[in-house]
Amino acid sequence: MTTLTSRERVRRAVRREPTDCVAAMPYMYDIAAATAGIPLKQFYTDPQAMVRAQLTLHALVGQDVIAIGADNFYIAEGFGCETTRSNDEVPSLVKPPLTSLADVYELEVPDPQSDGRMPVMLEGLRLARQAVGDDVxxxxxxxxxxxxxxxxxxxxQWLMEVAMAEAGMxxxxxxxxxxxxxxATEALIRFGKAxxxxxxxxxxxxxxxxxxxxISPRTFExxxxxxxxxxxxxxxxxxxxCSILHICGNSTNxxxxYAATGADLVEIDHAVDLRVAKARIGGKVGLVGNVDTVTELLQGTPETVRASAQRCIxxxxxxxxxxxxxxxIVPRYAPLANVRAMVEVAHSRPYPAG
Structure with a gap:
């Protein structure tokens, strides 16, 4: 088979069609800023800086998927959340818009084209698509x-409210x-479409x-x-x-x-035995994972990362x-040699025969 573009490799992998090699998609945000020497605050507020950082990282690592994003609060800010602005860390919540959940009926769903930092993310996607074309x-x-x-x-407070409701208090x-x-669901639907x-x-x-x-499996359900x-x-x-569900931690139960949510891919954390996930849901949904971000990508060596990547495949x-x-998320200061080793293993191997 001729060499595929990364974009086509990913599409075929999701559809379970033949590919030239295993597709690789380490999940990377602020490591791009560190790699490109771009101040963190600029990275999560300036779409041009965000894309420049990701392109710099991609040139050094060669992964098949570039992830546009930086933190968890770009939509929440559209609801009125106040967040930090710092070059030391990505934004975190300072003040929620509500002091009482009873007032939630006063909130309106934000517009992804104008509210919070959603426009930053959307412009980042547009700029990235212009830059990589059909290749990535x-x-x-x-x-x-x-x-x-x-x-x-x-x-x-939210977890307390949920616990009280579930206990029937x-x-x-x-x-x-x-x-x-x-x-929240309507906001995510609108943002995803955009x-x-x-x-x-x-x-x-x-x-x-x-x-x-x-939370418990019952609360999740x-x-x-x-x-x-x-x-x-x-x-x-x-x-x-193509959509992906990402939930950290041990999701074995x-x-x-997860497979019944309707997502096309489920991202499996290192806390889950990948063999169990493959046996349980691998025939229903695509899987992504699960090289350990700390033990391997941050603290390991290219050799240990290669062994882990081989094992996952x-x-x-x-x-x-x-x-x-x-x-x-790959830690901000993970050695690029480790991430590159992970991608190199994928790109040097075909999918194992059944």
Whole structure:
């Protein structure tokens, strides 16, 4: 087979069609800023700087997918969240728009073309598409409904509200919780459609607060799963052909629910046995993962990363429907030689025969 472009390699891998080699998509945001020497604050507020940083990183690593994004709060800011602005760290929540969840009915869904930093991300996608043409796949940013709803009142208060409602306590406000989730879901649907129209190949939905390291499988099924289904269903109706669900932590107990969300790909964290994920849901949904971002990519060596990448491909690559990934965000100061080693392993190997 002739050498494919990265974009075509990814598309074929998702469709389980023959490719020239394994597709590689380490998940990288602010490591691009560090690599290009661009101040972090400029990286997450200036789309031209963001794209320049990602192109610099891509030239050195050669991955098949460039991820546009920086943090979790670009949509939340459109709801009125106040966040930090620093060259030391990506934005974090300073002040949510609500002090009482009962006031959630006063909020309106933000416009992705004008509110928060959503326009920054959309312009980043447009500029990146212009720069890479048809050669490289682009992954959009995108929060998840459970996480985004939590930013409206603050994460700790949100988790307390959910716990009280689930326990049936009088203080619980089930209706307000679901209204917040409905607002977040609609915001994500609109933002995802705008990302697709701006040139994304893979729409990202990352709901890491819904991790089973944070909430129970029962809570996930009740307060995250149905809203994830709505998002992926609406994106598909818009013509989206590839979407990815990203939730950190050990998701072994809810893998079947992940596969039932309607996402085309599920990103598997290093905490999950990739062999188990392949056996459980690999026939239903594509898998991405799961080189350890800390033990291997940050603290390891090219040799240990290569061994880990080989192991991931052996465990989940049979029959295709797999992209070698990092499972979570690659740390800002991970050695580029380690990330490059991961990509080199993928590009030197075909998918294992079944």
């Amino acid at each position: 796949a682009l992954r959009s940013p995108g929060t998840g409904p459970f996480a985004l709803a939590s930013y409206l009142i603050g994460t700790q 009088e203080e619980g406000n089930e209706d307000a919780i679901h209204h917040a989730l409905t607002l 990302c697709w129209d701006a040139g994304a190949d893979i729409l990202h939905c990352g709901d890491s607060l819904a991790s089973c390291n944070v 009740r307060y995250s799963f149905p809203y994830l289904q709505q998002i992926f269903r609406a994106w598909k109706a818009h013509g989206v052909t 809810v893998l079947d629910l 052996d465990q989940a690559g049979v029959g295709g429907g797999f992209l070698l990934g990092s499972g979570c």
